[in-house]
Amino acid sequence: MINLQNVSFSYNNEKVLSNISLHIDKGEFTAIIGSNGAGKSTLCRIMNGLLKPSSGTVTVNGMDTRTTKSSILARHIGFLFQNPDRQICKNTVGEEIRFSLDIAFTDKSMIEKRLFETLSLFDFDADSNPFHLSRGERQQVALASIIAAEPEILILDEPTTGLDYVECMKIMSIIKKLNDKGITVIMVCHDMEIVLDFAQRILVLAEGRLIADGETREIFKMEEILRQASLLPPQIARLAARFGFDDVFYVDEMTDIVLKRIKNRRKRTG
Amino acid sequence: MIHIENLSFRYKNGRKPALDNISLTIHEGEFLGIIGGSGAGKTTLSYAINGVIPHHFPGDFYGSVKVANTDTFDTTPGRLSLKIGSVLQDIDSQMVSSVVEDEILYGLENFSVPGDEIEERLLSALEAVGILPLRYRAIDSLSGGQKQKVAIAAIIALRPKVLILDEPTSELDPKSSEQIFDLLKELNEKYGITIVVIEQKIMLLSEYVKKLAVMDKGRIILSGNVRDVLGHSSELEEIGIHCPRVVSLSNSLRDRGADVGGVWINLDEAEAGIRRLIYD
Amino acid sequence: MKGFFDYVPGSSYLHRLNPLTKLLLALMICIAAFISANHLFLVMLIVLNLGIGAQAGIFTRSVMLLKGLLKLCIIIFLLQVLFIRDGNVLVKLPLNIFITDGGISSAFMVVFRLVTATMPLALMLSITQINDLSNVLVTKLRIPYPYAFALTTAIRFIPVFANEMTGIIEAQTSRGVQLDTRNIFKKIKLVLPLCVPLLITSVRKIEGSAISAELRGFHLRTKNSCYKKYAVNINDICVIMISVVIVGSAILVNSIF
Numbered sequence: 001m002i003n004l005q006n007v008s009f010s011y012n013n014e015k016v017l018s019n020i021s022l023h024i025d026k027g028e029f030t031a032i033i034g035s036n037g038a039g040k041s042t043l044c045r046i047m048n049g050l051l052k053p054s055s056g057t058v059t060v061n062g063m064d065t066r067t068t069k070s071s072i073l074a075r076h077i078g079f080l081f082q083n084p085d086r087q088i089c090k091n092t093v094g095e096e097i098r099f100s101l102d103i104a105f106t107d108k109s110m111i112e113k114r115l116f117e118t119l120s121l122f123d124f125d126a127d128s129n130p131f132h133l134s135r136g137e138r139q140q141v142a143l144a145s146i147i148a149a150e151p152e153i154l155i156l157d158e159p160t161t162g163l164d165y166v167e168c169m170k171i172m173s174i175i176k177k178l179n180d181k182g183i184t185v186i187m188v189c190h191d192m193e194i195v196l197d198f199a200q201r202i203l204v205l206a207e208g209r210l211i212a213d214g215e216t217r218e219i220f221k222m223e224e225i226l227r228q229a230s231l232l233p234p235q236i237a238r239l240a241a242r243f244g245f246d247d248v249f250y251v252d253e254m255t256d257i258v259l260k261r262i263k264n265r266r267k268r269t270g
Numbered sequence: 271m272i273h274i275e276n277l278s279f280r281y282k283n284g285r286k287p288a289l290d291n292i293s294l295t296i297h298e299g300e301f302l303g304i305i306g307g308s309g310a311g312k313t314t315l316s317y318a319i320n321g322v323i324p325h326h327f328p329g330d331f332y333g334s335v336k337v338a339n340t341d342t343f344d345t346t347p348g349r350l351s352l353k354i355g356s357v358l359q360d361i362d363s364q365m366v367s368s369v370v371e372d373e374i375l376y377g378l379e380n381f382s383v384p385g386d387e388i389e390e391r392l393l394s395a396l397e398a399v400g401i402l403p404l405r406y407r408a409i410d411s412l413s414g415g416q417k418q419k420v421a422i423a424a425i426i427a428l429r430p431k432v433l434i435l436d437e438p439t440s441e442l443d444p445k446s447s448e449q450i451f452d453l454l455k456e457l458n459e460k461y462g463i464t465i466v467v468i469e470q471k472i473m474l475l476s477e478y479v480k481k482l483a484v485m486d487k488g489r490i491i492l493s494g495n496v497r498d499v500l501g502h503s504s505e506l507e508e509i510g511i512h513c514p515r516v517v518s519l520s521n522s523l524r525d526r527g528a529d530v531g532g533v534w535i536n537l538d539e540a541e542a543g544i545r546r547l548i549y550d
Numbered sequence: 551m552k553g554f555f556d557y558v559p560g561s562s563y564l565h566r567l568n569p570l571t572k573l574l575l576a577l578m579i580c581i582a583a584f585i586s587a588n589h590l591f592l593v594m595l596i597v598l599n600l601g602i603g604a605q606a607g608i609f610t611r612s613v614m615l616l617k618g619l620l621k622l623c624i625i626i627f628l629l630q631v632l633f634i635r636d637g638n639v640l641v642k643l644p645l646n647i648f649i650t651d652g653g654i655s656s657a658f659m660v661v662f663r664l665v666t667a668t669m670p671l672a673l674m675l676s677i678t679q680i681n682d683l684s685n686v687l688v689t690k691l692r693i694p695y696p697y698a699f700a701l702t703t704a705i706r707f708i709p710v711f712a713n714e715m716t717g718i719i720e721a722q723t724s725r726g727v728q729l730d731t732r733n734i735f736k737k738i739k740l741v742l743p744l745c746v747p748l749l750i751t752s753v754r755k756i757e758g759s760a761i762s763a764e765l766r767g768f769h770l771r772t773k774n775s776c777y778k779k780y781a782v783n784i785n786d787i788c789v790i791m792i793s794v795v796i797v798g799s800a801i802l803v804n805s806i807f
């Protein structure tokens with residue numbers, strides 16, 4: 001699907017990404033983590049062809065981003081920016097979604113079908129004015145109009161920043177649903193609990209270098225790597241680490257191991 | 271320090287009241303966290319404290335807000351700003367200058383801080399949030415997280431008695447968010463500054479603040495010590511507030527028969543609690 | 551648009567001048583451009599502008615600016631040439647259009663003036679911090695602070711909006727809007743609706759700025775609040791004299807030729 005080979009990128013002589021190689025397969029759910037300024041957003045823009053690599057090659061479904069127009073790549077990759085207000089430009093939610101559909105499809109009945117499906121997936125009122133909605137709801141409108149066009153790959157740059165827990169979970173559950181249907185998801189996220197709960201694979205960026213790439217649980221065990229990237233594992237994993245419990249990430253897992261220890265102690269003392 | 275009594279407010283073009291009969295007292299030297307879903311009225315409450323309401327946004331205003339014994343109704347946000355420093359929610363739009371240094375100087379100049387003191391305050395504010403190297407940078411060229419730090423530096427340079435921050439870490443990575451809270455803690459403990467912080471990251475809050483107020487639909491539905499508030503985790507879950515995972519852990523252990531004592535609200539407490547359970 | 555007005559940090563001779571001196575120099579070059587009716591003199595002023603750019607370490611930007619103005623210049627030049635009919639006819643075109651030597655001469659004049667009058671202001675803003683400008687306007691020229699604040703805010707928003715527009719275009723391109731088309735009419739049709747998000751963000755930003763300024767003592771400011779002092783030294787006197795000489799020579803050149 002997406003393939004990066006020795007990709008470097010500089011903004012006016014300032015090197016922001018150095019020598020990144022990676023491959024993302026169909027259906028994966030990948031999180032990109034790293035501190036502010038590590039190059040996460042730049043990497044996302046490189047992947048969808050908004051930025052062209054200074055050296056190295058990026059291919060999406062076999063197309064080289066350097067020689068393919070952005071508007072063509074957009075048919076394959078949906079990209080949700082952090083700020084929904086840069087995307088929404090129509091006066092009703094229905095029109096906003098239709099705007100994307102008109103670009104993606106020519107078949108009238110297909111457009112009507114997707115419009116209906118998308119509105120009901122998000123439970124939207126087609127006539128509501130997006131500018132009267134809250135930030136979290138506008139983020140949902142932006143996401144809706146992107147996935148309406150049925151991209152095979154979804155790139156999300158901090159989709160949950162500035163949202164409350166309920167809004168966050170609504171967006172994440174929709175993304176999860178799409179991923180279950182086989183859509184490839186790549187997501188930048190600062191919330192390690194969300195990364196733990198949803199992503200299968202993690203890319204760790206630090207100062208423009210890809211310092212780790214692996215399965216979620218494996219990455220969260222690499223304290224040294226995370227420290228280099230100024231990150232901390234999820235809360236329960238941090239707690240477990242203080243007791244030397246390995247491979248414990250969730251409340252249930254921690255509960256089990258603590259109860260087992262209590263029982264062992266009783267056996268010994270009693 | 272801050273005394274709110276039966277405060278209700280409806281924006282002029284708003285259908286429902288944004289604040290509904292709020293009473294809250296914040297004592298000098300307190301470190302209070304305010305949580306709640308979006309649209310709960312958190313930002314509006316902060317506006318009521320710093321005087322933006324009713325002076326900037328018109329609407330129906332009932333009840334009273336007193337800051338250091340001054341009724342906010344009888345003064346202006348400008349004069350209140352001598353006592354209360356505010357970091358607003360939307361970082362991008364709260365900048366008034368194009369260069370970092372000028373952004374910090376802006377308030378200092380307006381407050382007519384004497385010239386020999388200004389330079390020192392400028393430097394110590396930049397230093398405190400760790401952005402000294404950004405002094406001459408154009409604000410436009412900074413990342414969201416860096417801007418957030420500039421906004422905070424611009425306010426702490428004014429050395430207010432009360433600091434109110436509206437989601438100050440929303441764009442920051444976990445490490446920088448902790449740095450900001452470390453700084454707030456230091457300001458609170460060392461200089462006795464009263465701090466009110468609105469925050470979505472409840473896990474971070476419970477590592478730092480002493481008190482919590484929970485808002486929902488314009489009301490304060492719970493307030494008190496962090497432990498007492500997080501003890502109501504099922505009620506919080508109902509209004510869409512997700513407690514830190516150590517709270518769920520202590521609940522889950524309690525439900526399965528372990529004697530956890532009270533709820534654990536942060537990592538250190540959870541560690542101590544588990545040590546007691548499995549070693550003592 | 552992007553990147554022509556925002557401040558370029560530096561410590562060149564020109565950077566270090568008093569903001570008022572820089573403003574005066576820019577205005578005087580503009581005035582000289584409007585007074586002068588001599589092609590050669592105007593060309594020299596353009597060279598002077600480039601020289602100023604080079605001295606301040608923003609030569610590349612000055613050249614870019616010149617290139618940016620070129621498109622506008624070509625359109626104005628063509629209009630002038632086609633519609634001014636003074637002097638001798640050089641070429642006769644169908645539809646009763648003549649090209650005359652007077653037309654060409656005045657077309658060059660207008661274009662040169664446009665360039666000489668635009669460049670100094672853009673260059674001045676590139677090497678002067680807006681806050682400094684506002685401060686001298688208030689302390690030296692006694693302009694009321696709210697007006698100075700409005701002016702600086704307006705100037706400050708130019709790069710902010712340009713950035714915002716870049717972001718909007720990125721977002722729309724990513725959803726498949728063909729903003730990468732080469733057809734200019736199609737492009738304009740596609741870009742126009744994007745003004746909606748720009749407008750909404752602008753209103754929000756302006757409102758935010760107003761609240762933020764108010765919460766940091768906007769109304770408490772007095773004329774003496776300003777911390778930085780803007781001394782006038784020997785360099786400023788030199789540049790002021792040069793500015794006067796420029797206008798003087800424009801008048802002199804006019805009266806001689």
Ligand SMILES: Nc1ncnc2c1ncn2[C@@H]1O[C@H](COP(=O)(O)OP(=O)(O)O)[C@@H](O)[C@H]1O
Pocket residue numbers: 011016034035036037038039040041042043413
């Ligand atoms: N448009 C730009 N021009 C110049 N530098 C930029 C630009 N955008 C980002 N950068 C720089 O590139 C680096 C990486 O930025 P970014 O990819 O946005 O990081 P992240 O998304 O991980 O926070 C930062 O140092 C930032 O200052």
Ligand SMILES: Nc1ncnc2c1ncn2[C@@H]1O[C@H](COP(=O)(O)OP(=O)(O)O)[C@@H](O)[C@H]1O
Pocket residue numbers: 281282283284287288306307308309310311312313314315327
């Ligand atoms: N300027 C305004 N005009 C009208 N209604 C507003 C305005 N600002 C906020 N509101 C409404 O007031 C309520 C509380 O908003 P706010 O205080 O911003 O909540 P929070 O900060 O908790 O997300 C919301 O229902 C919102 O729609």
Ligand SMILES: [Mg+2]
Pocket residue numbers: 040041042157
């Ligand atoms: Mg980013």
Ligand SMILES: [Mg+2]
Pocket residue numbers: 312313314359436
């Ligand atoms: Mg808010």
